[in-house]
Amino acid sequence: MTTVIDVENVSKKFKIHHERNQSLKERLLHPKTGSTEVFHALSNINFKVSDNETVGLIGHNGSGKSTLLKTICGVLQPTTGEIRLRGNLAALLELGAGFQVELSGRDNIYLYGAMLGFSRRGIDAIFDEIVDFSELEKFIDTQVKFYSSGMYVRLAFAVAVSVSPDILVVDEVLAVGDERFQKKCIDRIRLFQEEGRSILLVTHSADQVRQICDRAIVLDGGELIADGPVQESLRIFREHLLGDAIEHDHSGVQSNITIDAISSPTGSFDVRCGEAMHLDVEISSATAYSGNFVLEVFTRSGLLVSRSDAQGSPVNLVPGRNRLGVDFTKIPLLDGIYDINAGIVDTRGNTVIAWREGAASIQVLYDGREDGIVEMDALIRQQ
Ligand SMILES: Nc1ncnc2c1ncn2[C@@H]1O[C@H](COP(=O)(O)OP(=O)(O)O)[C@@H](O)[C@H]1O
Ligand SMILES: [Mg+2]
Structure with missing residues (x-):
């Protein structure tokens, strides 16, 4: 077993500046008021993912899942800690991350491929496979800004799996699009697993975690509160989820x-x-x-x-x-x-x-x- 993702002591802080609600007079008299709050989006996260392993990442909205994936992909720098990767990585981050909306689907395939280190000829070789998987033949020369979110995900997923990365990172996007295409993505992910590749998957679907993950990590308020067998992690997540729902919804x-x-x-x-x-x-x-x-x-x-x-x-x-x-x-x-x-x-x-x-x-x-x-x-x- 080889470690392909090693997340060591990773923390991420965001600085949020609060402007106080001031009258114009107050603002003129005290121009420097307002405060800066440091927000801990991730606190001391440690885990490893091995080759041939599919790990689910679950947690409430705002628990830090996307931030963690972005630090792993290098889109964000961790404030402290270190991330080591072995092999190449393709990511399907949140909707909106990754594509140039003014460009066509075709141009985006080449651009995205280039970002992953592919030459033009390298992409030429897999271009048909990508378009075929995405089922976007008719729209491949349309600007991506006219795509529905479902079409967008289809293209992104098709590129990410066709470039054969060692590590695939997926942020929630599998929930977008129709059921048939979701099933097609899951089938493709299974093939990916059979090839011994690694997957880190953020999803809201407990069923998806059960179906495809070997292990699950639970984030809560930027902290890793569970990392273990799927069933155990889901149980811990559900306990936290319900605790919060009951606390927060008094109405x-x-x-x-x-x-x-x-x-x-x-x-x-x-x-x-x-x-x-x-x-x-x-x-x-x-x-x-x-x-x-x-x-x-x-x-x-x-x-x-x-x-x-x-x-x-x-x-x-x-x-x-x-x-x-x-x-x-x-x-x-x-x-x-x-x-x-x-x-x-x-x-x-x-x-x-x-x-x-x-x-x-x-x-x-x-x-x-x-x-x-x-x-x-x-x-x-x-x-
Ligand atoms: N660029 C940013 N600046 C400030 N706060 C951020 C930024 N990105 C994310 N956050 C905050 O960090 C927390 C975690 O966000 P995120 O990782 O998107 O959570 P999740 O994907 O689990 O829903 C949220 O409270 C979010 O508001
Ligand atoms: Mg998110």
Whole structure:
């Protein structure tokens, strides 16, 4: 394993100048007021990426993801610390970074290629492949300023992957454009992975992180708060995300719902494999709210065993205390302790309204000799 990106103790400070809201008279009397604030966009970031590794970078808006990618690509200088790269790097930074909008798609391909160290003939050789991938044949001689953001991303992605860099850095842009093209990009990224190249990917999609990353890093307020297995990092991110959502949003219904407790009517969370189990969920809500109840089951090592359908269990919460019953008709799990997370999501199933990590743990006892997580229920016969 070779380290291809080595980020060592990197910090980035921005100076922000605040003009005070002064009357003209005050400004004339005290011309030098106003203050300069130093903003820590990144604080002491350390991590490495190896060859053949795909690392996801997740965090809230403003957590420093783009700033970190820009320092890695050399677009920004870190205030302190050092970044070492091995091999050549192609980047798809935020929309707007990279292309000359007055030039055509064709000219931009040559320009971008030149920035990555390609000669004109080098680009000639891959030009058709780039245009083909981007599906922009008809618009290749149109000025980029007339492109939609989707077209823009298609061109940028096509160039970045066609120049065969050792390291590909992608900032969120995969969310732009239609689903079909996104899938095409993901397929291309997989090919890239098979070739043993490295990828650093910023995305808002937890599914994308699960699908393509080997590891995930979580940034929060410019600090690296997690770097590890995808599932573990996503769990930490979600805890922070919800903590913030609840703290910051005192106005809406969203902050006023809590999962108070998950209890077992028998008082015990022990269950035998194959048996049924009932759990009671207590939820308080300040207002009426209609959404869906979601349940997750994890192994102690952080492996997701099951997540219920985010649109499959509609609930109508009333103001005050609410009680839900969860019936497992048959626990298929093998011996072990399993953690349960529970939450309320909106009716469309894509925004978390309330969440409780580790709301309960169940201990499953299994009499047989199978190993693993679930009982297979397989009938073996000689034929
Ligand atoms: N050039 C800049 N000058 C001042 N502040 C900046 C600059 N670039 C980014 N920031 C600030 O740094 C923080 C991190 O921004 P960014 O890296 O874009 O976050 P993310 O990509 O995670 O949304 C934000 O609060 C942003 O306002
Ligand atoms: Mg960003």
